[in-house]
Amino acid sequence: MEHDILVNALNRSYQLNINQIGLYRDMIGRVYFLQSQGKRYVFKIYRNFKTDDALQTIRILNYLKANLYPVVSVVNTVQNESNIFVDCSEGSCVGVLYDYVDGITPNGKQEAGSIGKQIGKLHKLMESYPHKLAHKTKIDYIDDYISIMKEKNFDSEKIIDLQQYGDELWNRISKLPKSFCHGDLHTGNMLRNQRGEYVLFDFDDASGDYPSMDVAYMSDDTNFNQFQESMYDKTMHLYESFYSGYSKIRPLSNMEYNSIFDFIAVRHFQIISRIVRCQGLQSLDEKDCYEQYTWLMNWRELCIKKQH
Structure with missing residues (x-):
């Protein structure tokens, strides 16, 4: 305007x-x-x-x-x-x-335990939230990304691979307990103030879906575009640090605890979809499509190797 x-x-x-x-x-x-x-x-x-x-x-x-x-x-x-x-x-x-909030962007690795404890308090407090929360569907988390790949005329066989992986992910995460989830939790959406509190903002993707998704996104130590096997172990290390604080307030179930690597894959489906629907199909070129396909397929294989 x-x-x-x-x-x-x-x-x-x-x-x-x-x-x-x-x-x-x-x-x-x-x-x-x-x-x-x-x-x-x-x-x-x-x-x-x-x-x-x-x-x-x-x-x-x-x-x-x-x-x-x-x-x-x-x-x-x-x-x-x-x-x-x-x-x-x-x-x-x-x-x-x-x-306007005065503060600094926290160091997600050095402050993981402290951030985890505060996010545990967020999730605990939101269990008493008196209003109805939005719920997202498989279309929001997985399928819209597939639709975009079809709109981009991406390789049909690779689209089938992405569909199969998306179905696997959804089959597991849809069974997880539901409660409040910020939906886009990372250090870029918080500032540490002078009192040492983490002031949160950008709740635009909040839902009543999966709290473990917030834990996963805060524990994500991968490179979004460039795949490296070492990212799995780095993420596990960051996850353990974050969870050391989070679990003091709100422990996860075994199923939730094991879900974080699935959510890191879901984040790729979700973020690409979110950007393209706001910025248009031209914001994603053929190179980007192949790069993300390769990343997701490598991540899928790595998780199977590490977890089995």
């Missing part, structure tokens, strides 16, 4: 006097950094098809904030609304203003 229109909408809805605004990122949503009267804010415009996720994010953040869990704060409008709607080229989109 036009820069001046956005500034006017923010000034009108929040009674701000914006003297500085800049686009930080335009991917899953458009994120702006802005400043008004010496105070900094973050404004996020969610894509039209993410409206329900945006409204759920607000409910989750308000619940966690009310229960003194360290998360980013939602700034209400002068009418005490938690969001506004802005007109974009794709239609009416939810816009949310957040307080």
